[in-house]
Amino acid sequence: RCGYVAIVGRPNVGKSTLLNHILGQKLAITSRKPQTTRHTLLGIKTEGEVQAIYVDTPGLHKENEKALNRFMNKSASQALRDVDVVLFVVDRLRWTDEDQMVLERVQYVSCPVLIVVNKLDRMEDKNELLPHLEWLTQQLPNAEVVPVSALQGRNIDRLESLIAERL
């Protein structure tokens, strides 16, 4: 099995940390031409018969908001349709306008979505997570929630097997 995995989320939620952990090495970003390519290739991980190609989706970032507004909502959601799995990375509690912007794009996608709730290690009380998650799952009823700590590598194995099942 082989497929594209889009990693989306506002800046600072831990996307790079997560990917570094999955790939076991620092990111090698091979292309930075959002105008000409639909995806930015971030890394490839092959394990047994499973190959996951991690990509960034230009147009889902605040920096590109002007261009985004011009082409939205069709093109960014179209780019997201060219992937097999979407990882929507969020901070475990902090929700901002930028998260909301990404959420609105993710709501259009037809492929499976995994809501990756990161920075679990910063949580003092596990119950803190629940109200936020309930709300988020209502916004994305078909998405599965995976709480992780990208920094400590907690639950990343489970995330990777959920990805592999969907490729």
Ligand code: GDP
């Ligand atoms: P990105 O902008 O989404 O790529 O986020 P980064 O991966 O650059 O991470 C932003 C900041 O959050 C950095 O200071 C990371 O060390 C920190 N961070 C990322 N993942 C975790 C985590 O699981 N736990 C904690 N406590 N901090 C994290």
Ligand code: MG
């Ligand atoms: Mg980053």
